[in-house]
Amino acid sequence: MQTSRSFPLNAWYAAAWDHEVGRSLLARTVCGAPVVLYRRTDGRVTALADACWHRLVPLSMGRLVGDGIQCGYHGIRYDSDGRATHMPAQETLNPSACVRSYPVVERHRYVWLWPGDPAGADPALVPDMHWNDDPEWAGDGKTIHTECDYRLVLDNLMDLTHETFLHGSSIGNAELNEVPFEVTHTDTTVTVTRWMHGIQAPPFWAAQLAERFPDHTGPVDRWQIIRFEAPSTICIDVGVAKAGTGAPEGDRSQGVNGYVLNTITPETDGTSHYFWAFARNYKLLDQRITTRLREGVSGVFFEDETMLNAQQRAIEANPGYDFYNLNIDAGGMWVRRLLERMVDAEAGV
Template sequence: MTIIQTTSSTTNKVLNYPLNTWYVAAWDHEVTRTLISRTVADKPLAIYRTEDGRPVALADACWHRLAPLSQGKVLTRDEIQCPYHGIVYNSAGRCVSMPAQETINPSATVPSYPVVERHRFLWVWLGDATLANPDTIPDMHQMDHPEWAGDGLTIPVTCNYQLVLDNLMDLTHEEFVHGSSIGQAELSESDFEVTHDDTTVTVSRWMHNIDAPPFWLKNMRDKFPDFTGKVDRWQIIHFEAPSTICIDVGVAKAGTGAPEGDRSQGVNGYVMNTITPETARSAHYFWAFMRNYRLESQLITSQLRAGVSGVFKEDEDMLLAQQTAIDANPDYEFYNLNIDAGGLWVRRLIERMLEAEGRPVSAGRAGRLSTAN
């Protein structure tokens, strides 16, 4: 028998982020012929779309004097111009014009990062480009599948991305943070099951024969207008490394076979979450709520987006307060509860990715992350 020793995760209160992976940089509709600036994993990016519709992510600093290219102009074809001295780059990040000279310095390039448009998002790869395989983009197919409808938003969160992952991997907090919408005591009282493989973690929880909380009662009545009575409720949390969590959620009339697989007497949603580290202490939290019933109703889409947005505002306030308390108490450790099993598997998978890249797992106590590699 082999005893495999693994290091404790508890001390990494501010987790570093892997670079050899895909992160969402923007919603597809944000990427246009007007430049935007967005920082992903401490790298400022200038993001735009070429004349023929291809998305581009260049480093947001001119080769010459590092002026932000995102403040420049989109030109014809695939080109953009630095706002300071007019140096022009193409979508490969190669200088095509130096206004003050007849030739182009062969070293005049800015990094152009691999990008893929998928699941209504623009995904960017900031690590070793030779490893960038689009097949490893997380499965978020409900985002643009004909059997699903819905929409979402972006939350700028001022905390380490891992705190958002922790939040989503353990939903017992709903009873206390979201008491008026989705929270109920049965969340903490019911049993849950955790499984994992090399890149995913799944946490499943079923609550049988309970009252539907207000959010779910409304959804049930959107599909079954006369519904009253008890429900069976499920939350199946699918994590895909390093920072995507799609949660299969829903309720069905109690005892109609939902736990066994027949969800026809219920309503089903998918909470789509992908969290992009911006800095050690901030993240872009992209989310959407997709449903597989009443697909024709834009009213329900708008109501769900507003409703979930209100729920997530409660999370945002808690995460900010938590990050502030973490930074104010540098000498105190995290302790873990049994309910943290899913979140701790997440941390372990991310730490393995960081170790494989030869980068530190902790982002330290203050300041920017170390990006030594």
């Protein structure tokens, strides 16, 4: 009956970093829906449809009144559930006067929003990104506003062979394209695992290993364990350890470990909010490392952003053509299959 969406709605999506939402009105589009976000006086977050029930103007152009919001055009006031509490020029409240309120949960430094059927908004379903605020880990991140379909970002993260070519000066190495990888999946997750034994560490990782083991100059065992959690969170367990010290068997004590934390929220069919962070489990209190890592990853991801936006333009410039999928795309193919199943289930197919 309708063309299918590229994203499911019955899921938690990161709408903002926790620090972005305060006692002011933040406008953001999530899964095609304009939303206004703010904190109530008790600090909890409210998300309402960013369109006044009356003439559809953005409520984000209005102002906070206590825990509610007043439209900046004709002054209709809504409470934090989106129900009208004051209407100009009449003594009653129109029973239909309300704007949609969205379930929100604040967790792992993000404000998560559920754009679908609120009955299913179980906080236990928020994707696991605990490394972002776990005392055993330290790190920071940023947001990239992509000019591409969010699934291109997922493809990118599920197949890291691109590092060899796109990020050759930092994290890429030839072995990424030479060693085999393993793909597994469940109904909601896809995992791609790759171990590179006894290789020379690429510049980024050589520098990180030197933070802990300044004297080590020999080969390393490198790992990338990419875990997708539906609909759009990918946490990548990455690191290197001195070669042959038991890291593949579980002893990572002679190495350095990080997590690349990514959650990508569709803004529209062709744009997304890409929230990322890099967390590490060594030298937790060293802010120099935190800042350097954040800026270093930021530089790497700029290379991805440039390619992904260009890819989107190329897709649009070649209508009638589909991707050719290779074996290296297995992870991304499983991700797309799980997403299609979720979208179909919502459409009642």
